[in-house]
Amino acid sequence: MSVIVLDAMGGDNAPVCNIDGAVDAVNENSDIRVILTGPEEKITVLLKEKQYDKDRISVVNAESVISLDESPVLAIRRKKDSSLVAGINELREKRADAFISAGSSGAVLAAGQLLVGRLPGVLRPPLGSLIPTVKGTTFFLDMGANVDADPAWLHQFARMGSIYMKEIMGVTSPSVKLVNIGLEEEKGNQLTKAANKLLSEDKELNYLGYCEAREIPEWTADVVVADAFTGNAMVKMFEGTASLFLKLIKQIFKKDLLTKLAAVMILPELKKTLKTFDTSNYGGAPLLGIKSPVFKCHGNATKKEIKNAILQADAYVNSGVNEIIAKAFEKV
Amino acid sequence: MSVIVLDAMGGDNAPVCNIDGAVDAVNENSDIRVILTGPEEKITVLLKEKQYDKDRISVVNAESVISLDESPVLAIRRKKDSSLVAGINELREKRADAFISAGSSGAVLAAGQLLVGRLPGVLRPPLGSLIPTVKGTTFFLDMGANVDADPAWLHQFARMGSIYMKEIMGVTSPSVKLVNIGLEEEKGNQLTKAANKLLSEDKELNYLGYCEAREIPEWTADVVVADAFTGNAMVKMFEGTASLFLKLIKQIFKKDLLTKLAAVMILPELKKTLKTFDTSNYGGAPLLGIKSPVFKCHGNATKKEIKNAILQADAYVNSGVNEIIAKAFEKV
Numbered sequence: 300m301s302v303i304v305l306d307a308m309g310g311d312n313a314p315v316c317n318i319d320g321a322v323d324a325v326n327e328n329s330d331i332r333v334i335l336t337g338p339e340e341k342i343t344v345l346l347k348e349k350q351y352d353k354d355r356i357s358v359v360n361a362e363s364v365i366s367l368d369e370s371p372v373l374a375i376r377r378k379k380d381s382s383l384v385a386g387i388n389e390l391r392e393k394r395a396d397a398f399i400s401a402g403s404s405g406a407v408l409a410a411g412q413l414l415v416g417r418l419p420g421v422l423r424p425p426l427g428s429l430i431p432t433v434k435g436t437t438f439f440l441d442m443g444a445n446v447d448a449d450p451a452w453l454h455q456f457a458r459m460g461s462i463y464m465k466e467i468m469g470v471t472s473p474s475v476k477l478v479n480i481g482l483e484e485e486k487g488n489q490l491t492k493a494a495n496k497l498l499s500e501d502k503e504l505n506y507l508g509y510c511e512a513r514e515i516p517e518w519t520a521d522v523v524v525a526d527a528f529t530g531n532a533m534v535k536m537f538e539g540t541a542s543l544f545l546k547l548i549k550q551i552f553k554k555d556l557l558t559k560l561a562a563v564m565i566l567p568e569l570k571k572t573l574k575t576f577d578t579s580n581y582g583g584a585p586l587l588g589i590k591s592p593v594f595k596c597h598g599n600a601t602k603k604e605i606k607n608a609i610l611q612a613d614a615y616v617n618s619g620v621n622e623i624i625a626k627a628f629e630k631v
Numbered sequence: 632m633s634v635i636v637l638d639a640m641g642g643d644n645a646p647v648c649n650i651d652g653a654v655d656a657v658n659e660n661s662d663i664r665v666i667l668t669g670p671e672e673k674i675t676v677l678l679k680e681k682q683y684d685k686d687r688i689s690v691v692n693a694e695s696v697i698s699l700d701e702s703p704v705l706a707i708r709r710k711k712d713s714s715l716v717a718g719i720n721e722l723r724e725k726r727a728d729a730f731i732s733a734g735s736s737g738a739v740l741a742a743g744q745l746l747v748g749r750l751p752g753v754l755r756p757p758l759g760s761l762i763p764t765v766k767g768t769t770f771f772l773d774m775g776a777n778v779d780a781d782p783a784w785l786h787q788f789a790r791m792g793s794i795y796m797k798e799i800m801g802v803t804s805p806s807v808k809l810v811n812i813g814l815e816e817e818k819g820n821q822l823t824k825a826a827n828k829l830l831s832e833d834k835e836l837n838y839l840g841y842c843e844a845r846e847i848p849e850w851t852a853d854v855v856v857a858d859a860f861t862g863n864a865m866v867k868m869f870e871g872t873a874s875l876f877l878k879l880i881k882q883i884f885k886k887d888l889l890t891k892l893a894a895v896m897i898l899p900e901l902k903k904t905l906k907t908f909d910t911s912n913y914g915g916a917p918l919l920g921i922k923s924p925v926f927k928c929h930g931n932a933t934k935k936e937i938k939n940a941i942l943q944a945d946a947y948v949n950s951g952v953n954e955i956i957a958k959a960f961e962k963v
Binding site for chain 1: 700702737765775778779810812813815817818819820821823843844845846847848849857859860861863864865867868869870871872873874875876879880882883884886889890892893894896897900901904
C-alpha cells in the first residue's frame with residue numbers, strides 16, 4: 300500500500316479536479332491511499348458526496364495557497380501553512396511515499412530541491428517528462444528545473460533518464476540523444492560540445508549522439524536531454540504550435556455547412572490521432588534525483604491527469620526507481 | 632537597378648529551382664539583374680530554353696560546390712572556386728548589391744561574417760527570419776548564427792531587428808520581446824536576465840519584456856530576440872511539429888472513403904489557412920550587421936522561395952536599411 304500526498308489546492312482547476320482525481324485513483328487502484336492537503340472544512344464538504352473507501356483518503360489541514368506570482372523560494376520558506384509545504388512535510392516525515400502538485404512550477408521545484416533535498420552524488424535534480432510521439436514515448440529532461448546548466452549535470456540527467464525508462468517503462472537499453480542545433484560534430488555551443496564528450500565516454504549509456512528539435516515530435520530516442528532553458532522553450536514551442544493547429548482546424552470546421560459536415564465525417568479519426576498526444580495519460584512530470592519522489596502536473600490539470608499522476612506516483616514508488624537512482628549515484 | 636548574385640548550386644533543388652527562381656524574378660521585376668554563380672556550361676544550357684531578358688541574367692563560372700558535411704570555415708577558405716565563394720566575391724568587389732544562397736548554413740554564415748565582415752560597432756551579425764503567424768509577421772533573431780551569446784549581442788539584435796521591421800516592413804514603432812522560460816522578473820538564465828536589463832534601459836526600443844515560446848506561433852511582438860541556440864531549437868521544434876501535424880492530417884484523410892470525401896470538402900479552407908504559414912513568401916533570412924547584405928534560403932528552397940528571396944534582396948537594397956544599421960551602430 301503506497302501513500303500519495305496531493306496538494307489539493309494546486310492548479311487552475313483546484314480543488315474540484317484534484318479531489319475528483321484522488322477519488323478516481325483510489326477507486327481504480329485499491330493499493331493506494333491519498334492524503335489531500337488544503338483547507339480541511341472545504342475539502343471535507345467536497346468529499347462528502349463522493350463514493351469511495353473513506354479509509355483511503357485523508358485530509359491534512361493547510362489554510363493558505365502559494366500563488367503563481369509569488370517568489371518560489373520565499374513562498375516555500377514563509378508559507379508553512381500552505382497546501383504545498385504541508386504536503387512536502389508529509390513526504391519528509393515519511394507519512395507519504397510521493398508528493399504531487401499542479402501548483403506553481405517554481406515553488407514545486409524549489410520545495411523538491413530545498414525541502415526534500417538531493418540524493419548524495421546528484422548535482423542537480425532535473426524535471427523529466429514523458430512525451431507522447433507518433434512512434435513511441437520519449438522521456439525528456441530537463442524540462443525547466445536547472446537553467447545555466449553544466450555539462451556534468453546533463454550527463455547525470457541522461458543517466459537518470461535511462462534508469463527511469465528502464466525501470467518504469469521497461470525499455471531494455473534506452474537510447475539517449477542530446478539536443479543540438481545540428482548533427483555535425485562541430486555544431487553546438489560550449490555546453491553541448493562538452494556534454495557530448497562526457498556522454499560519449501560513458502559506456503554504460505546507450506548514447507547515440509545529437510538530435511535536432513525537429514526530430515522529437517516524431518520520436519528520436521527513448522531519452523532526450525537538454526539544458527532546462529532550451530528544454531522549456533522547446534516544449535512550450537511544441538505546445539504553442541500544437542494548440543494553434545487545433546484552433547485553426549476547429550475554425551476551418553466551423554466555416555460553413557460543408558466543412559461542418561466534413562468535420563463530422565473526420566472527427567472519429569482525428570480524435571484517435573490526437574489521443575496519441577494526450578499528455579494527461581502520463582500524469583505528472585517527475586523531479587528526479589531527490590530523496591523522495593515529487594511530481595509536477597500541468598497547471599491546467601484535469602481530474603484525469605491528477606488521477607494518472609497518482610497512479611504513476613504509485614508505480615514509481617513500487618518500482619523502487621528512487622532507490623536505484625540513489626545507488627547509482629552513491630558510487631560517483 | 633539592383634544586382635543580386637545567387638549561388639546557383641546551393642540547396643537541395645539546385646541548380647534547376649535556383650535558375651527558375653532567377654528567371655521568374657527578372658520577369659517579375661524589371662529593375663533587377665541577377666548574377667548566377669556555378670558551372671557556366673551547365674547553367675547556360677539550363678538557361679537557354681527560358682524566356683527572359685537575356686541582358687539581365689549573367690553567369691560567373693565556379694566549378695565546385697561546398698557540401699553540407701564540410702567544415703564551414705575551412706570550406707570557405709579552401710574552396711575559392713566554389714559557387715558560394717564566387718558569389719561572395721561578386722558582392723565584396725561591388726559587382727553585386729546582395730548575395731543569396733540556399734547552400735550550407737554554416738558556410739553561408741561563415742562567409743558573411745568572415746569574408747564580407749561586420750559593420751563597425753556590430754559585435755555579432757545575427758541571422759534574422761520573418762515568421763508568418765496568425766495575427767501578423769514576427770521578425771525573429773538570432774536563428775542560428777551566434778551560439779554562446781552575450782547580453783550585449785542580444786541587445787544589438789533587438790536594435791537591428793527593430794530597424795529591419797521599421798524600414799522593410801513599415802512598422803512604425805516595432806514592439807520587441809525577449810524569449811524566456813517564464814514572464815516573471817526572476818525567471819530565466821543569466822543571459823536573459825542581463826539582456827532584459829540592457830533592453831529595458833534602451834529608451835529608443837519599444838521593449839515589452841519577456842515572452843514565452845508558446846506565444847510565438849500566434850504572434851507576440853514585431854521583433855522577438857533569443858540566443859542562436861535557443862532560437863534555432865525553437866524554430867526547428869516549430870517546423871517539426873507543424874510538418875508532423877500535416878503528415879497526420881494527410882494520413883487521416885487517406886483512411887477510408889468517408890475521410891477522403893471529407894478531405895475534398897475541407898481542402899480549399901485548409902489550403903487557405905496553410906498559406907498563412909508559407910515561409911516561402913518571404914524568401915531568405917537576412918544576416919544583419921554585415922557590410923553588404925547576405926540572405927540564406929532554406930536548404931529545400933523552391934523556385935518560388937528563390938524568386939521571393941531575390942525580390943526581397945532587391946527591396947532590402949533599395950530601402951537602404953544596411954546604411955541605416957551602419958549609421959546606428961557607428962555612434963556606439
